[in-house]
Amino acid sequence: MIEFDADGNRMVLKLVYYGPALSGKTTNLLKLHDLLAREGRGELMVLDTQNDRTIFFDLLPFFLTAPSGLRIKVKVYTVPGQVQHDATRKAVLQRADGVAFIADSRRAEAKNNVESFGNLERNLSIVGIDIDKLPLVIQYNKRDLPDITPDEEVRTIWGPTGIPVVLASALEGWGVVETFRALVERTYDTLDRKHALLGTHGLTRESFVQRLACRAE
Amino acid sequence: MDDGGKTRIDYFVGMDRSLGEILSDSEVAPLLAAAERAGLPGAYVVDPKGNLLWGNGSAAAPPGEAASERTILVEGEPAGGVALADPAPAEGPGEALLCLLADTLTAMAHNNLKRMLTTEVHTEVVNRSYEELLETNRKLVVSEQRYRELAGNLEIKVRERTEELSRAMTRLLQQEKMASVGQLAAGVAHEVNNPLAFVTSNVQTLKKYIERFLDMIARYERACEKGGIPQPERDELRKHREALRLDAISRDAGELIRQTQEGTERVRKIVADLKGFSHVDEEGEAPADLNREIERTLSVLAHEVPPGAEIDRRLSPLPSLVCRPGLFCQMFLNLVRNAFQARRDGLRLVIRTAVSGDRIVLSFADNGPGVPPALRTRIFEPFFTTREVGKGKGLGLTMVYDIVTSHGGTIEVEDTPGGGATFVVKLPIQRGGHDKVR
Numbered sequence: 001m002i003e004f005d006a007d008g009n010r011m012v013l014k015l016v017y018y019g020p021a022l023s024g025k026t027t028n029l030l031k032l033h034d035l036l037a038r039e040g041r042g043e044l045m046v047l048d049t050q051n052d053r054t055i056f057f058d059l060l061p062f063f064l065t066a067p068s069g070l071r072i073k074v075k076v077y078t079v080p081g082q083v084q085h086d087a088t089r090k091a092v093l094q095r096a097d098g099v100a101f102i103a104d105s106r107r108a109e110a111k112n113n114v115e116s117f118g119n120l121e122r123n124l125s126i127v128g129i130d131i132d133k134l135p136l137v138i139q140y141n142k143r144d145l146p147d148i149t150p151d152e153e154v155r156t157i158w159g160p161t162g163i164p165v166v167l168a169s170a171l172e173g174w175g176v177v178e179t180f181r182a183l184v185e186r187t188y189d190t191l192d193r194k195h196a197l198l199g200t201h202g203l204t205r206e207s208f209v210q211r212l213a214c215r216a217e
Numbered sequence: 218m219d220d221g222g223k224t225r226i227d228y229f230v231g232m233d234r235s236l237g238e239i240l241s242d243s244e245v246a247p248l249l250a251a252a253e254r255a256g257l258p259g260a261y262v263v264d265p266k267g268n269l270l271w272g273n274g275s276a277a278a279p280p281g282e283a284a285s286e287r288t289i290l291v292e293g294e295p296a297g298g299v300a301l302a303d304p305a306p307a308e309g310p311g312e313a314l315l316c317l318l319a320d321t322l323t324a325m326a327h328n329n330l331k332r333m334l335t336t337e338v339h340t341e342v343v344n345r346s347y348e349e350l351l352e353t354n355r356k357l358v359v360s361e362q363r364y365r366e367l368a369g370n371l372e373i374k375v376r377e378r379t380e381e382l383s384r385a386m387t388r389l390l391q392q393e394k395m396a397s398v399g400q401l402a403a404g405v406a407h408e409v410n411n412p413l414a415f416v417t418s419n420v421q422t423l424k425k426y427i428e429r430f431l432d433m434i435a436r437y438e439r440a441c442e443k444g445g446i447p448q449p450e451r452d453e454l455r456k457h458r459e460a461l462r463l464d465a466i467s468r469d470a471g472e473l474i475r476q477t478q479e480g481t482e483r484v485r486k487i488v489a490d491l492k493g494f495s496h497v498d499e500e501g502e503a504p505a506d507l508n509r510e511i512e513r514t515l516s517v518l519a520h521e522v523p524p525g526a527e528i529d530r531r532l533s534p535l536p537s538l539v540c541r542p543g544l545f546c547q548m549f550l551n552l553v554r555n556a557f558q559a560r561r562d563g564l565r566l567v568i569r570t571a572v573s574g575d576r577i578v579l580s581f582a583d584n585g586p587g588v589p590p591a592l593r594t595r596i597f598e599p600f601f602t603t604r605e606v607g608k609g610k611g612l613g614l615t616m617v618y619d620i621v622t623s624h625g626g627t628i629e630v631e632d633t634p635g636g637g638a639t640f641v642v643k644l645p646i647q648r649g650g651h652d653k654v655r
Contacts, residue, residue, distance in 0.1 A: 003233065014231050041293065042292050048335055056334065061292045077231070088338055091229055094228075
């Protein structure tokens, strides 16, 4: 968590879209920006890019206020996927409250997915986050493309881990909100255990998820 | 941790910033001045709590309460507002100007925030890369140092290893040789034993036969002397007996047999010693009485003892020691032979055995020329010899050293009081933590 100011009645959370280069992290945020209701979210901030490759990060902020008056700001970030930007990835990952791992479904990218997930595990350990306690969601993106890892195989790989897997095509705009919703749900569960969102602030899981992941009419 | 546990993370992305941190006086003041020139006097900027940030708004009210206020957004969230001291002009064109001012400040804040974030990340990455480079450089220096040292020591290491190897090979060769010599000796001993057995038995029988002949001859003689045989024949018999020197022969016969029996007994003992010494019948380790092994070695070496040499055995009772007796005999043989070669005339060798604490202490003291202190560590090296070329291979003491150390013992050379060298061997009675004899 970036910030919890009990006196100021304010909480700032961080969700991170992680994954190998060109797996569609920024596209996910762009689509979220398009698909979700304007109310309760800020504008997408895209920091400088180079040939469409993220070199810093992208940011999409969300806001909501709990019945108790607690103001919650959720900042959703992407990391640069290219190997050389590891220092930036660590800085973005620091104090994250949840991670969506965006994998590239194409068979040729399987090795990059594995390497990037290994990088995520290492960096989480370096920044002092326990991967077993972190809300984590996997998205298999680019399901619209040919020559992809079949659904069955994806479930065989990730099923035993208990991590939710969402199949998506960010480009076509499906699976994106589902991924975000799954991540927000898990994040609520963790937060509720720590900060009694329901007990102290009267904020239910449904209302938390609904306000953050509300589709535009 | 992947980075050697040293990674410090003291920068993270996401900290919220206030409007006062994002915008500066030099950026806002000209905007407010321009607004005033455009007909919007008294515009001021407040933070979310209503505190005045910029402008001439002494009568600042909390945001929302000033009717004229327009919100400034940062990351889509209200971060402050711009309002007018006198709300009157905030209508018509004034309101448009006020909105424009708020939108301009929002855009400015947005761009400033982007610039700040990119600069921060950039600076952080540069700093971290620099630190990583420094760390890599430090590791390289250490590694280079280590390789330098390795390179420097390589020659010494190679020499040490070569010596070790040559020592090990020598030991193997010597053991191999010992084994074959021992087998040969045992084979010869076995072959000698068979004829020796019937020679011994036959001599014994022969002794009984001769005794019977002599007894019969004596009886005939006594019968002759009593008469019944004519004088000329008796003279004839006496002459023949003198010619045959039968009296001397019968006196000598017993002695001959006795000496022969002594001889066969000696052969038997030598053969037994040879077999015992080579220990070819024994496989591996066995409990041994070192005093007995020393005696055995000395008897095998009996023919090599220099004339007039004095060997003084001062052997105390020893507990039995589990070892490879054949190897130990070889060790004693080399130590005793070393003493024999140290001095030919007037050699005096004192062999002592004793128990000291948990060790057996053996010492072999000669009165030869002794070993100069400078050579004391070298005499155990393979092929080191002080003897003339051809007289010694320089392996004897190396073998001794290897046998002693492989048993977990120590060997040292000291001066014998009054001149000479004393080899002191200390052997642990129990070899608890030590390796078994190779």
